[in-house]
Amino acid sequence: MHGLINRAIQGFAIDTAGPDAWRRVAREAAIDPNQPFMPLMVRNTPVTHRLLQATSRVLEKPAPVVLEDLGTWLVASRGTAPIRRLLRFGGETFPDFLNSLEDLPGRARLAVSGLHLPAIRLCQDRDGSYTIGVDAPHRGYGYVLCGILRALADDYGTLALLDPPPEEPDAGAFGAGSFHLGLTLIDVSFAEARAFSLVGPERGE
Amino acid sequence: MTASRQSEFGKARPAAPTGLAPEVLERLMPMHLVVAADGTIEQAGRTMTRLRAGLEGQSFFEVFDLRRPAGACSVPDLVAGEGRLRLGFRDFPRTAFKATAVPLPEGGGALVNLSFGISIVDAVRQYHLNAGDFAETDLAIEMLYLVEAKHAVMSDAERLTAQIYGAQQAAEERAATDALTGLRNRRALDDALQTLVDGGRPFAVLQMDLDHFKAVNDTHGHAAGDDVLLRVAAILSGQIRKGDIAARLGGDEFCLLLPGTVDPDRLSALGKTLIARIEEPIRAGGVTCHVSASIGVAVSQGTNADPASLLSRADAALYASKHAGRGRCTFAEGEG
Known part of the structure; x- marks a missing residue:
């Protein structure tokens, strides 16, 4: 699993529950709490699974909730502002963004060449609602995407209803298997969108 | 025909001598200019109009400084050869462009399609451009996405490099220090x-x-x-x-x-x-x-x-x- 993913879990745990909670998570997952994850270093998938399970136990939240909160945090927290900006390049409006969703794994790989995300399929039903499919093998990505979409709908000022699948005890949030998420747009201009410009503030050299 | 032109996109306008209706041309090339045989700008795409208001009616050669081909001062100069141009605004900000000029089928004028090339990041910042200012087929947005991604990854890499450097210094410090007394070893x-x-x-x-x-x-x-x-x-x-x-x-x-x-x-x-x-x-x-x-x-x-x-x-x-x-x-x- 890519180092950025482990580091995102670490950042999320520290941001939402504090450094002490992170130390407990690290202890449960049998990793060194003082050693930050190297963003570009790929570690085994079991490390990521242990991390998620430990986070779920320490935060006392079911795994799907942890993953959804992680997705929301990726978009909405201050420390991950670059991710929110990169996602907003997906489209000028939330429907535009949804229509570019299938490009998301390609965009991620373009930004960080070793970052492989599962394929996403978007179907628009006859009544205008969407079904979003996330390919196997890691169901967890589906819940993260659910959190990302909730936070991005807010960012675009759109009111949308999301309908994640019920947690299947045998599949599990960390298990294999594909994932289907329903999404209905209620009001595209429900609130003012957060500002977004194509180029960020000038950086001091 | 310039007098009857309306600047709002989408409204019916007389066809330019390009053979395409202006609104069609605009959808394909929002940064185009139609230049008459005498060098007057007859028609400007909506993104060009965002960069400089009132382009239509002005002389192309007074607005732009031609760097390649050097010394070009007439419409035939623009379309000579393959019509590959390098140019920039004469006034500030002196945004640079790449462009292709092709002769129009009638009347001796030229159609010039401009692009920012590598100056795109500065241009988007200076003129507050957004996705709608670029053609759907233009890779400008993808380019800006990559610039953004590069900055994000680079700043992460810089932070990490500083961290690793600090850790290395600390390790060398320990390696050069007597563990009991802290004096040099x-x-x-x-x-x-x-x-x-x-x-x-x-x-x-x-x-x-x-x-x-x-x-x-x-x-x-x-x-x-x-x-x-x-x-x-x-x-x-x-x-x-x-x-x-x-x-x-x-x-x-x-x-x-x-x-x-x-x-x-x-x-x-x-x-x-x-x-x-x-x-x-x-x-x-x-x-x-x-x-x-x-x-x-x-x-x-x-x-x-x-x-x-x-x-x-x-x-x-x-x-x-x-x-x-x-x-x-x-x-x-x-x-x-």
């Missing part, structure tokens, strides 16, 4: 001595051995011995100046390197002070210990110095101190 002393010799400036080497230290270890245990070593290290650190080096070479052996200090009176005074401070009773783990120190000093005037011979001369002087009854400071014979 033998490796660090050897490096510093070599640097001083290479520098060719005068300096002194002061070798020191504790007297009666073995008795402390034997009588009161190693913990008390460690306390004595820590106390001695503190005394050495307190007596040296910035730029001097204090090292523990192992056991109860210490060494000072004193750049620029070669005056025998000053060195002798320093030796006496050190011995006097070390001879003060030391409280170590509930007991009081008494030790002293023997010192040997060798001086280098900076020319033809050799690290090994300097150390062995200082060592010889140290043994002379021991033989002469300990608790004293002896100078090595000659100079190196």
Whole structure:
């Protein structure tokens, strides 16, 4: 699993529950709490699974909730502002963004060449609602995407209803298997969108 | 026909001599200009109009400075050859463009399609452009996405590099430090001595051995011995100046390197002070210990110095101190 993913879990745990909670998570997952994850270093998938399970136990939240909160945090927290900006390049409006969703794994790989995300399929039903499919093998990505979409709908000022699948005890949030998420747009201009410009503030050299 | 033109996108306008309706041309190329045979801009795409209002009716050659082909000053010059242009606004901001000019089928004018090329990031910032200002097929947005992604990854990489550098410095610091006392270790002393010799400036080497230290270890245990070593290290650190080096070479052996200090009176005074401070009773783990120190000093005037011979001369002087009854400071014979 890519180092950025482990580091995102670490950042999320520290941001939402504090450094002490992170130390407990690290202890449960049998990793060194003082050693930050190297963003570009790929570690085994079991490390990521242990991390998620430990986070779920320490935060006392079911795994799907942890993953959804992680997705929301990726978009909405201050420390991950670059991710929110990169996602907003997906489209000028939330429907535009949804229509570019299938490009998301390609965009991620373009930004960080070793970052492989599962394929996403978007179907628009006859009544205008969407079904979003996330390919196997890691169901967890589906819940993260659910959190990302909730936070991005807010960012675009759109009111949308999301309908994640019920947690299947045998599949599990960390298990294999594909994932289907329903999404209905209620009001595209429900609130003012957060500002977004194509180029960020000038950086001091 | 310029008088009847409306600038709002989407409203019906008479077809330009390109053969395409202006709104169609605009959807394909929002940064196009139609230039009449006399050089007058007849039609400007909506993004060009965002960069400069009122382009239509002005002379193309007064608005733009042609860099390639150099000296082009007429419409036939623009379309000559393959019509590949490099140009920029004459007024500020002097945004640079790449462009292709093609001759129009009738009337001797030209259709010029512009693009920002590599100046796109500055242009988007300066003119507050958004996705709608680019053609759907233009890769500008993907390019800006990549610029953004590069910045994000680079700033992460910079932070990480700083972290790793800090960790490396700390590791080297530990590698050059005596774990018990925090003074430099033998490796660090050897490096510093070599640097001083290479520098060719005068300096002194002061070798020191504790007297009666073995008795402390034997009588009161190693913990008390460690306390004595820590106390001695503190005394050495307190007596040296910035730029001097204090090292523990192992056991109860210490060494000072004193750049620029070669005056025998000053060195002798320093030796006496050190011995006097070390001879003060030391409280170590509930007991009081008494030790002293023997010192040997060798001086280098900076020319033809050799690290090994300097150390062995200082060592010889140290043994002379021991033989002469300990608790004293002896100078090595000659100079190196």
